[in-house]
Amino acid sequence: MARAQSSTLDIPEAGKIPRHIALIMDGNGRWARQRLLPRIAGHRRGSEAVRTLVESATRLGVEYLTLFAFSSENWRRPADEVSMLMQLFISNLENEISRLHRANIRVRIIGDLTRLGARLETLITEAHALTSDNTGLTLTVAVNYGGRWDILQAMNALLRAHPEKAAGEITESDLTPFLSMGEAPEPDLFIRTGGEQRISNFLLWQLAYTELYFTETLWPDFNAESLNEAIHSYQQRERRFGRTSEQCCAPDS
Ligand code: FPP
DSSP, X not given: OOBOSSSOOBOOOTTSOOSEEEEEOOOHHHHHHHTTOOHHHHHHHHHHHHHHXXXXXXXXXXXXXXXXXXXXXXXXXXXXXXXXXXXXXXXXXXXXXXXXXXXXXXXXXXXXXXXXXXXXXXXXXXXXXXXXXXOXXXXXXXXXXXXXXXXXHHHHHHHHHOTTOOTTOOOHHHHGGGSTTTTSOOOSEEEEOSSOOOOTTSSTTTXXXXXXXXXXXXXXXXXXXXXXXXXXXXXXXXOOTTSOXXXXXXXXX
């Protein structure tokens, strides 16, 4: 594997299964509206799609799966939807954590967890403790997360840890360990369902060289075949990381 000049980590070989997939699961509300159901019914079906996705990703040998479940901007939604979403996260964690643990999955929740309420905070702490030594898929769920928040909290944490650092001295590799995803490789493939073509303040730092894939499929309809299609599209891409096509595609590069 070649190493890029920036902090971008190892470059995976083309044509392989992406090591790290990041996802924005959009379209639950529209899925529900099309069926004259309340929005929360779409989120419930969305949770089932998450279960299928985790199973498919594990089977394919994906090492890291990172899901955007609730952004810092999602607090702007109607209060009852926010409260039902929080309740859904709680019941998902309560009901799924033993199964995830048995499947050797390491569960991580990232984001500003201070606003989530005591019950969710406890469940998150327990989930981390239970699964931290697992060696299979790392499943990261971003809750009350924003990419700008992450860069700022990392910079503040770095300055607190290294008060001796002066302006102009900080490098990318100084900052990276303080980011929420500091220990994971950067995503190889980003998938957004629901037809919008935006990154929406997700992993802003880490998506710099990620291949982007957008699909009209609404999140509750995203299944194993949809994942295969996204991976197939990824496998056709030429990942150059700033190099020329000749450099990156030469047999001995
Ligand atoms: C976006 O659809 C989806 C969300 C804001 C919530 C995602 C939550 C889940 C899939 C449920 C559980 C998650 C986990 C990790 C267990 P939207 O409501 O914006 O849809 P719309 O654009 O059609 O209105």
